[in-house]
Structure formats: structure tokens, C-alpha cells
Amino acid sequence: MPQRSGSADLPLHGGRVPPWLAERMTRLGAVICEAIVQHYGRDELLSRLAHPFWFQSFGAVMGMDWHSSGITTSVIGALKRGLAPLSGELGLHVCGGRGRHSRKTPQELEAIGARIGFDGAALATASRLVAKVDSAAVQDGFDLYLHGFIVADDGKWVVVQQGMSDERRQARRYHWLSEGLSSFLDDPHSAIEGEGKGEIVNLADRRAEKSRHAQLDLLAALGPDGIARQYAALIEVPEPAPAPEAEQMLLPHLIMPAHHEVRAEDVVQPRLQAALAAAADRGPEDFADLLLVPGVGARTVEALALVAEVVHGTPCRFTDPARFSFAHGGKDRHPFPVPIRVYDQTIEVMKSAIGKARLGQSEELAAIRRLDDQTRQLERAAGGRSWDEVVAEEMRMSPSYGGRSVFGWEPG
Template identity: 55%
Template sequence: MKRSGSADLPLHYGHVPRWLADRMAKLGLAITESILIEYGREAFLSRMSSPFWFQSLSAVMGMDWHSSGITTSVMGALKKALNPHAAELGIYICGGKGKFSREAPSELLQVAEKTGLDGDALVRSSKLSAKVDNVAVQDGFQLYQHNFIVSRDGDWTVIQQGMSEEGRMARRYHWHSAQLRSFVEEPHAAVCGQHLGHILNLTAREAALSREGMLTLTREQPERIFPEIQQLIMPSRHELRAEDVDLKRLGAALWMAHDHQPERFEDLLLLPGVGARTVQSLALVSEVIHGTPSRFSDPARFAFAHGGKDGHPFPVPVKVYDETIRTLQTAVEKARIGETDKKEAIRSLHTLAVKAENDFVPNDRFEGWVQKERDESWRYGGRTVFGKAEPPAAAKKNVQLRLF
């Protein structure tokens, strides 16, 4: 087995309000169905095994762009949304956070009964992946979440997360069954993240004698990196800065959505009534569905689809979120019966955004754009965990004037 990557995230506490959790489940299902229709189950598992893609998915779903809570919330939303359709989709999500993580083996055996897969082998893979990250590699993070995602074909991905109270960080680990070799020798792409001193790594090739006789221990530095390393370390600060995103990619998407004539988008999408702000979100969602791995190096960029529940970079625009869900659901439903116009229209948003990058020159308007989103959030039903977005003072005055 080869671990696909790991991600270090600042430890945040809190909850996901029902108004957002329900929308996350709907959008998560629509994105998953789009990927399955277009690329298949193995492609979905491959994406889930990438820490960068997973972080981008969580951002486009309206979660905080950098915090540890996204793992629990996104996997909870996907499990809630996908499992009722598992027989149709061929994707099953087991496990969860805390006590639910310990239910993964029994859930996998139930999946095996339904699909004919080798349940004992799946349970063994689940337990070994957890043991490796919790015991064989002792890097200061204690696992508290374990999700095992398996397809009816027998392919699987593990997403699990550990906590370091001392460093107030969480570390997320991703595994993918596509490159199975061994659980006990070099199963990871690397052990990486913020430097926490020496770690115990019994999966290192140099530890072969230790595994055989447990007579000596091999200590490895956390920064030991292989060429295929995927490393994602998110800052502890809340605010989103220009340095966190690829300004050329973000700027091209915003320019495409807002500076073209709306009629052109209506003709393109065949979805009358979809305005520029919804096109902005759809363009970023389209990239999550259709983008190549190299385009997820700046996951924070995807927060410009639906903001964040804590208001960073701006409140969640609920009306836009709902329109995005409806548009994507319609495209999926039409694709099932062979009508692909809307599906292809959504894909073309990603294609146009990529082409726009050839001519777009980044500017210094990042902070202004964030402020614009905040100022206009109330128009789109903006909400955070703290309440509904209020119009700025000038807008309030104009509204009052229009009333008389």
C-alpha cells in the first residue's frame, strides 16, 4: 500500500449548523455522481486519496478553508449522502469519528455480504492502515477518525485523522489501494509535516531487523521526503490571503464569470436565470469534478465558490449555494437519461477558465474582491455560524431611502 499523502491542519473545534450540513450532503452527492458518471469509481477513490483534492472539495462545500474540522464534517456529509444510494453508485463509506471509527469492521462485513467482496481482507486493510499510522509510525498524532471508502470492485481509500493536543494540530492521512505492496515496509509516500522532532517509524526499510526481532528501533526525521511526496500544511490563522491562492487561476475564473456578457453564459449553459455569481461557483465546482491533479495545489482558492461557515473569506452565500446544487443535480439527472447538454456545459466552464488563464494577468485586487464578496453577501442570503450577514451601512441607507 502506498499512502497518497498527508495534511497538517490547525486544530479547530465547533459545529456545522444544520443549514450548511444539509447543503453539504446534497452538493457532495451531486459532485460524486458527476465524477462517477464521467470518470468512474476508481477515479473518485483516487481523488479522495489526494489531500489537496480533498481540501479543495471541502472548501467548495463551504467549510473553513484550513481547519481540522473539515475531515469530520465532509466525511460525515458524504457518508450521509452516498450510503443510501450505495447499491446504485457502487461506493460505500464506513467508519467515522470517535466511537464510529470502531464500527468500520462490522460495516465492512455488511458491505461484503451485499457485494460478494472479501470482508476479512477489507477488515484487515482497515485495521492495518490504522495501526500503521497510530502505532508503527509514532509521530505525535493519535488517531480519532477513520473512514474506509470501498467500491463494489474492491478498490478502496482510507481517510483518517490524528490529533496532537500539544501542538494544537491535526494530521490527516490518505491511503489508496491502487498501488498495494506492503503494509509494513515503506507503505507511505513519506512521513512529513511540521517538524516535531524525532519520530518512531517501524515501516522504514531500514527497520526490517526491528520488525523481525524488535531488538532495535529506527528513528527517522519527519522531513524525510520522497519525490512523490504530497505535503499540505495549512496555517493556523483564519483570514485568507493572496499568498494562499494561485491568483492567475482564481483571477481567470472570476474574470470569466463576471466580465463576460451574461447572455453568453446563458447560451453556453442552457440554464436561463443563472447569474454571474452562480457561474463563479459553478466554475470552481466544475474544476473539482474535471480538474487535473496539478490544479489543486492551492485548495484555498475553492473557498471563493461558497465562502466559509466562520465567515472566512466571506459568509456562505446560501442562495448561490442552492442554485449551484440545483444546477448540478439537474445535470446529473439529465445525464442519466442520455441528455448531456447540461453536463457538458458545466464541464465547459472548467475548460473556459483554463483557457482564460493564457491571457489573464494577475492584479492587486485580491483584498478588494474579498471585501466585495463580504459587502454583497447579504444579497445572496449570506450566513455564518454566528448568524445572517447584514448589509454594510451604505447599503442599509440606500434600502431605507427606497422605502420612502
């Protein structure tokens, strides 16, 4: 059975992703997915998408607000656009989305199934059940508004869906993975993101099996009107609160803070310093041509070091998604404006590496992997600038990097 892998509090943010960033997220998201499939296979990509910490870091490395609920919508949208032209090659299809797009998921699955050859009707049923479990069986106060269903040609799938609570100004993201799933009603989630807020009615927990049967028995014995009368009587004379269940599981969770700026405590400093050191060490040898580009070559290698970690890193390395915002900044100018020239070069380097790998020339992909290897080797020994110094330098250099945010271009 799949196990829940964690939870996180995601502050609700309004606004939309500007077109200039959405287009780049589409290209970078697709090429990162291609690299993961190239190195590790399609199943590994599905597993990553089902991991809430990795998913948040994936969005942050693409220039979205590092902590907000908007990462879910923007990443699903970017993958739907970016992977569609590659569906024949990668065997991956992204269905659903936000609002009205989520309601079209069953029809999309049936159409893809008819074209590819898997049982689209069965997956459409799975899509509906997943949504029902997280909206009705898990009563945690969050109303679903987004449902993304990523399915492979062999019928394996991952679902990422999100609910919101306007009252709390928070969102909760739910991750499902088909691998090992034998029941929709016994611990089906691969992960749930969201800060714990009191008691949750979770009828999708295997320990709720007796409760589910008891509810059906009660319905058969009393009928809806009888249950309503019994409930009215109960609320007139409140009963003492029951003792907490001893078996209640406490999930590991990632709490994304309400503050918008990226603070030093949000970043595991040795990891960032190691990535910068690895870029300085490997860059001249592996990216000599890139470093000949005036002004931004070395900075692009630093961004590539974090992209390399998203491609190759192990789950334990994604506990600080804020760190990945160093690669390409944030659309709202946190931690600094998006360095457009750096971003575009990152995409071009990754596209070139993937394109050559298709032709059997894997040197560039191997160079990107060496960046990640070197980062881990240097982590214990690397030192350097503090987070505040890094951000100050990025703000100073932002005009020369083509810094841009929702507020416009950075003045030179």
C-alpha cells in the same frame, strides 16, 4: 506500490458544522462524486479521495473552514450521508467516521460484504491494520480519532484517517489507497498530511524492515523485562544523537497556516481570475436561463467554475485550497459568509446536469466541463480584481446572496 503524495499542517479547530451547512455539504458532496464517476469512473473518485490536496479543496468548495482539521470530519460525514442512498447505483459505501463511529468500521464492512458479495472480513482486517500502522508503527505524536473507509463493490478502497496532537494544536491526516498495495509494512500510504515536527519513528517504511526483525529478535532474546532493564540503563547515560539518515525522504507538503482569514498569499491569483473570466465568458452562452434569475445568476456561474475544477482539474491545480473557498465562502465567515442562495443554485444546477445525463442528455454536464476548459485557457491572460477586492465585494453583496455563518444571517 502506492507512493506518498504529500503532507500538510492542519490547525485543530473546535465546534460543529451547523445543520444548515451539513445538509448542503451532503447534497453537494454527493453530486460532485456522481459527476466524477459519470465522467471518469469509480476508480478515479477513489484516487481523488486519496489525494490530500484535492481532499482539502473538496472540503473548501463545500463551505467548510478552508484550512482546518474539521474538513476531514465534515467531508467524511457528508459523504457517508450523501452516498448512502446512491450506494446501489454508484457501488460505493462509506464506513466509519469519528470516535465511536470509527470503531464500528469492521462490522459495517462485514455487513456490506455479506450483502454485496466481497470479502468483508478481509476488509475488516485491512481496516484494523491501517489503523494500527498509523497509530503504532508510525509514531509521530498524533493520536487517531477518525477513521473513514470508502469501499467499492469490487473491493477497492480508500481510507482517510486523522490524528490529533492537543499539545501542538495540530492534526495530521493519512490517506491510503488499495490500488497497488501489496504490504501494510512497506510504504503503504498514498499520502500523509501534517507539518514535520522533528524525528518520526516510522516502522511502516520499507527501510525499517531490518529494524522490525531486530525488534522481534530482541524480544525473543531478552523478553519484555530484559528490554525494560536495557532501556533504563540507556536513558541514565544518554548517547549522542545519531546522524540523520541520508536516505530520509522529504515529502512535498501543503502547510495550512494558523490564520483563519484567507489572505492574498493563500490564493494563486491567476487561477481565480481565470475562473471568474471563464464564468463571464461561458455564462451567457451556456447558462442563459440561470442568468435570468435576479441578483445571483452570474455569481452562481462563478461558483460553478470552481466546482467544475474540483470535478475535472488535474492534481497540480489543488495546491491552493483557499481559492476554492471563493465558491461558497466559509461557515466561520472566512473569507466571507456562506452565500446560501448561490450554494442552493449550485446544487440544483449540478443535480439537473446529473439527472439529465442519466437519461442520455449530457448538454448541461458538458457545459460545466467547458467552464473548466475555459479556465485553463484563460489562466495566462486573465486579469481583474485582486483577492482583497473580491472579498470586499462579496462582503458587500452578502445580504443579497443570503449570507449566513455560525454567527447568523448577514444583516441587510
